[in-house]
Amino acid sequence: MTTTDMPQATSDDAAGRAEPMIRLDKLTKRYRGQSRAAVDQVTMEMPRGEIVVLVGPSGCGKTTTMELINRLIEPTSGRIYLDGEDVTTSDPDALRRRIGYVIQQIGLFPHFTVAENIGVVPKLLGWTKQRIGNRVDELLDLVGLDPSDYRGRYPKELSGGQRQRIGVARALAADPPVMLMDEPFGAIDPITRERLQNEFLRLQQQVKKTIVFVTHDVDEAIKLGDRIAILSEQSHIAQYDTPENILSNPASAYVEDFIGSGASLKRLNLSRVRDIELATDCPTARLDDELPEVRRRLVESDWSALLLLDERGRPQRWVNARDLDRTSVDLRTAGLPAVATVEPHATLSDALNEMLTSSAGAAIVVDRSGSYQGLIDFDTVMVTAKSIKRDSTEYYRAAKLSGAETAG
Amino acid sequence: MTTSTPTETTEPQTGPEPAEDTADVGATAVRRTRRKLVLRWMGMPALLALAFGALYLWVSGQELDSIEKRTLNASALTQRVIEHLQLAAVSTLIVIVIAIPLGILATRRSARYVAPVLLALGNLGQAIPSFGLITIVVLLAGVGFKSVVFGLVAYSALPILRNTMVGLQQVDQTLVKSARGMGMSPMKTLLRVELPLAVPVVLAGVRTALILNVGTATLATFFGVKALGYVIFQGIQLDRTPVLIVGAVMASGLALLVDYLAGVVEELLTPRGL
Numbered sequence: 192m193t194t195t196d197m198p199q200a201t202s203d204d205a206a207g208r209a210e211p212m213i214r215l216d217k218l219t220k221r222y223r224g225q226s227r228a229a230v231d232q233v234t235m236e237m238p239r240g241e242i243v244v245l246v247g248p249s250g251c252g253k254t255t256t257m258e259l260i261n262r263l264i265e266p267t268s269g270r271i272y273l274d275g276e277d278v279t280t281s282d283p284d285a286l287r288r289r290i291g292y293v294i295q296q297i298g299l300f301p302h303f304t305v306a307e308n309i310g311v312v313p314k315l316l317g318w319t320k321q322r323i324g325n326r327v328d329e330l331l332d333l334v335g336l337d338p339s340d341y342r343g344r345y346p347k348e349l350s351g352g353q354r355q356r357i358g359v360a361r362a363l364a365a366d367p368p369v370m371l372m373d374e375p376f377g378a379i380d381p382i383t384r385e386r387l388q389n390e391f392l393r394l395q396q397q398v399k400k401t402i403v404f405v406t407h408d409v410d411e412a413i414k415l416g417d418r419i420a421i422l423s424e425q426s427h428i429a430q431y432d433t434p435e436n437i438l439s440n441p442a443s444a445y446v447e448d449f450i451g452s453g454a455s456l457k458r459l460n461l462s463r464v465r466d467i468e469l470a471t472d473c474p475t476a477r478l479d480d481e482l483p484e485v486r487r488r489l490v491e492s493d494w495s496a497l498l499l500l501d502e503r504g505r506p507q508r509w510v511n512a513r514d515l516d517r518t519s520v521d522l523r524t525a526g527l528p529a530v531a532t533v534e535p536h537a538t539l540s541d542a543l544n545e546m547l548t549s550s551a552g553a554a555i556v557v558d559r560s561g562s563y564q565g566l567i568d569f570d571t572v573m574v575t576a577k578s579i580k581r582d583s584t585e586y587y588r589a590a591k592l593s594g595a596e597t598a599g
Numbered sequence: 600m601t602t603s604t605p606t607e608t609t610e611p612q613t614g615p616e617p618a619e620d621t622a623d624v625g626a627t628a629v630r631r632t633r634r635k636l637v638l639r640w641m642g643m644p645a646l647l648a649l650a651f652g653a654l655y656l657w658v659s660g661q662e663l664d665s666i667e668k669r670t671l672n673a674s675a676l677t678q679r680v681i682e683h684l685q686l687a688a689v690s691t692l693i694v695i696v697i698a699i700p701l702g703i704l705a706t707r708r709s710a711r712y713v714a715p716v717l718l719a720l721g722n723l724g725q726a727i728p729s730f731g732l733i734t735i736v737v738l739l740a741g742v743g744f745k746s747v748v749f750g751l752v753a754y755s756a757l758p759i760l761r762n763t764m765v766g767l768q769q770v771d772q773t774l775v776k777s778a779r780g781m782g783m784s785p786m787k788t789l790l791r792v793e794l795p796l797a798v799p800v801v802l803a804g805v806r807t808a809l810i811l812n813v814g815t816a817t818l819a820t821f822f823g824v825k826a827l828g829y830v831i832f833q834g835i836q837l838d839r840t841p842v843l844i845v846g847a848v849m850a851s852g853l854a855l856l857v858d859y860l861a862g863v864v865e866e867l868l869t870p871r872g873l
Contacts, residue, residue, distance in 0.1 A: 263780055288782035298777025302795050302870035312781050345872030361781075371780075 210275040211236035212369060212401035218259055218269035220252075230255050231425035232269065238418070240399040246412040247422030247429075248449070253405045256426045257371050260403060261290045274368065288312055291362030291370035291400070295377040297354050299346040305331070305357055306342040312365040330360040333394065352383040359391070363398065370402045376411065388414060389536060409450050413438070414460045414538065421446050434461055457540075459576055464542055465535035467575050469556055469565025475500055478507060478522050485522070486515050498529060498555070504562030506532060506555045532557050535564070539572050546572075643859040647852055654848050661841050670833050670842050676849070683826040683853060686744070686816040690751035691809045698756050698808075699801065702763025703789070714764065721757035729754045729815045733822060742823030750822075751815055755808040762804025766797030795870045802868060806861040813854045827853065 213236070220230040230252045237243045245253040258264040260271060262283045270279045278286050299308050309330055310323045318326070328338040334356040346354055355375060362370050376384045376391075392415065395402065406412055412419045413434045420431040423445055430442040438458050441447040450457065474492040476485040478499055489497040489512060499508045499522055510526035517525075531545040531554045542554045546569060553568040663671060670676075698721075705714035724732070733750030740746045770793050778788040794801075817828035827850040834843025 261780060263776065284782045284784050286782075287780055292777070292780035294773060294777055294780070296771075296773040296777075298771075298773045298780075300774060300778075300792060302872045304872070311778075311783070315782055315787075347872060 209239065212239045212274055213237040213260060213403065214272040214275075215256075215260070216270040216272070218256070218271065219267050220255055220259055220264055221267040228267070228425055230259060230266075231427060233259075233426050233428065235420060235428060235431060237401055237403060239401055241417035242395060242402045242404055242415055244404045244406060244412040244416035244419045245422055246406055246409055246416075246419060246449075247426075249407055251422045251424055252426035253407075253422050254373055256422070257373055257403055257405050260369075261287050261292060261371055263287075288315055288365060289367050289369070291364075291367045293358045293362045293370065293372045293375045295374040297358035297375070299354055299357060299361070301346050303345075304342065305344050305346070305349070308346070308357060309361045309364050311361065312367075316365055326364060330363055333363070333397070334360045335390070351379050352387060355379060355387055356390075359394070363400075368401060370400045371405075372402060373405045374407070375404075377406070391415070393536070410457060410460065413450075413457050421449055459540035459543060459572065460538045462539045462575055463535065464533055464537050464539065464554075464556055464567060467539075467567065467571060469567055470553075470571070471565040473498055473566050475563065476522075477502065480522075482515065482520055482522070485510075486512075489515065496526075498563065499526075500563055503560070506557065506563050529555060531555060532561075533567070534559060539575060542567055543569075543572050640863060643855065647856055647859075650848065650852055654845065658841060658845060663841065664839075666837055667839050667842055670830055670839075671845055676830070676845075679825055679827050679830055680849070680853065682819075682824055683813070683816050683828075683850075684857075686747060686751065686819055686824060686826060687809060687812040687857065690748045690755065690812045690816075691805070693748065693752050694756050694759050694808050694812075695805060697752070698759035699763050702760050702801075703767065703794075705760075705764050706767040717760060718757075718764075721760045724753040725755075725757040727754075729811075730818055733815075733818060737822045744824050747816070747819045747822050747824050751812045754815060755811045758807040758811070759801070759804040762807070763797070763801050766800030766804075767793055769800065770796045796873070799865070799869045799873065802861075802865040806858065806865060809861050810854060810858050813857050817850050 215233050215235050217232045217234055218230060219228050219232050221228040233256055245256060247253050255264055259266050262271070262278075265283075266279065270277055272278065273286070273289070300311075303311075306324070306327045309327045313323045313326055327342060331338040331341055336353060336356060341349075341353070341357075346357070349357065358375065362372075376387055379387065388411065404412075404415060406415075416434055418431065419434055419437055421429045421437065423429045429449075430437055430446045432442075435458075437446065438450060438461070441450060472492070473494055474488045474497040476488055476497060476499055478501055485497065485499075489510075496509050496511045498506055499510060501507050506529035508522070508524075508526045509529055510522070514520070514526040531548075533542045533545055533554050533556055535556060535558065545554045546552060553566045556564040556567055558564055658671060661667075701713075701717055704710050705717050727735075729750070732754055733747060736750040736753070737746045740749065774792055774796070775788060778792045779785075783791065816826050817831065819826045820828035820832050827846055830846030831843060831850065832846075834840070834846050
């Protein structure tokens with residue numbers, strides 16, 4: 192972690208920094224006949240290329256705040272700046288074509304094919320058929336759906352996860368710099384959601400959009416957000432900071448209450464397997480290696496078990512000395528199956544989860560083709576969790592100090 | 600990817616979905632219903648051909664007197680059918696042109712207040728018995744084609760008006776929001792999203808109006824347009840059973856045929872994917 196991850200103090204030192212992609216200035220929405228504003232003077236900056244998550248209890252105004260950005264709801268007062276340009280009174284339709292938009296129900300048009308759905312905004316922008324067609328195929332590839340198979344399908348011929356992917360592809364169609372996503376994974380079963388979240392993060396690494404993401408799920412916020420704004424009523428910002436800092440130093444009892452008691456466990460969502468050093472000294476052998484050779488390797492190591500890999504280096508079985516001493520040993524069935532595998536992308540929380548469910552005591556790290564990279568054990572996870580807390584606490588104190596200096 | 604099972608790691612790009620199978624089943628189901636549709640489309644014409652065929656054979660077997668012959672000959676009957684269809688078609692077209700735009704208007708945010716007024720007028724038109732309604736029009740404007748059409752229009756406006764409104768109101772508002780959020784103007788949203796999705800309901804209204812008009816057009820004989828009502832009325836007045844039966848069967852058969860054709864059009868015009 193470096194100091195660039197630090198939250199930027201509010202706009203008083205704006206001169207020295209790049210213009211944020213989105214800037215909201217005292218944005219307010221007051222509905223007619225209501226004395227209280229639904230969104231009250233929200234001022235915030237969303238930096239380029241980051242995922243900013245708006246999270247808060249239902250009715251806190253997070254969706255309203257998002258819809259103020261693309262002016263589906265017109266603000267009562269305040270200004271909206273997109274890439275430095277004041278768009279508060281510009282043509283709303285033109286503005287929205289520059290902003291990708293995904294809602295919880297996805298909102299794919301049932302009478303449009305997948306290709307037509309993705310092509311909506313390019314068509315509005317007057318692209319040629321040829322260019323739209325190419326873009327559609329490119330995007331389908333990007334979200335991992337085979338263009339020739341899916342281009343001509345109707346939404347009802349897709350599963351929930353596929354619809355969600357098309358929704359994201361549609362929002363990306365005209366390559367807008369900004370995307371607004373309103374609980375896009377809300378209505379999807381937990382297993383698919385997990386996978387889509389990971390895909391979404393991988394996609395974001397490629398496209399580097401500025402994304403405003405609304406959710407009520409604090410775990411999702413921690414997992415996806417580069418920055419999280421925890422909102423209370425009337426969209427008041429209770430804390431706007433990196434997930435690390437919010438978990439380590441909740442700004443108020445409200446924030447603490449909202450992130451809940453599992454904060455130390457949640458912190459494991461912040462580190463990824465690839466960020467920590469793997470144990471690589473575990474003895475391994477191939478399934479087709481000679482038995483005496485396998486025995487020798489196990490004996491010569493400090494380990495009590497050896498990992499057997501197949502011809503492509505993929506983990507297959509765990510065997511210990513006793514398994515190898517039996518009279519007739521078939522390496523393909525000896526010992527226990529090698530379960531609890533994780534990829535470098537996975538969070539430590541995922542790794543821990545794998546360990547606990549498989550009771551293996553260690554998770555096997557494999558690359559994307561499934562071949563063995565190393566091991567990660569329980570102790571490593573715990574040590575890392577503690578050090579994240581220590582680091583972020585220190586940074587947070589430093590930030591507060593420097594903030595106090597600028598203010599004074 | 601967090602956890603990885605062998606299948607996922609071997610082809611991570613395709614991201615296999617557990618529900619993919621059901622999606623394919625969905626596609627096959629669409630194909631199957633198309634086949635069923637064709638079967639259903641054959642049923643009604645076959646039935647009508649049978650009925651008309653039987654009627655023709657029966658009438659040909661009868662000794663017709665001169666009075667009957669004057670009504671029951673090909674050219675006279677064709678003329679009656681044409682008159683009948685003209686009444687129904689013209690009045691339905693006029694209703695479509697008037698009621699669909701009004702229905703759209705009544706569902707726009709800025710003109711919501713007109714909805715109750717329009718519905719009240721439509722209800723009024725339908726609540727008055729059709730015979731009475733046309734009589735009133737004829738009393739005001741005299742007998743003739745135009746008066747009858749006017750009466751039919753007033754009588755059949757409600758189904759199209761109401762169905763247009765309901766059809767537009769039942770469009771999933773998240774789709775409208777989605778369209779607006781992507782930068783479609785209100786007019787584009789109406790034309791490309793709301794109306795296509797309302798088509799099945801609107802067409803059901805058009806079909807109802809058309810059937811009402813085909814049915815009610817039999818009354819036109821009392822107001823100066825012969826149509827098929829004339830044949831029935833002659834049968835009753837002159838006490839000629841064959842004439843009465845031919846008029847009745849043709850009027851009913853025509854109504855069924857029109858309803859059938861409207862149904863086919865309805866299915867053809869319903870956007871795919873719905």
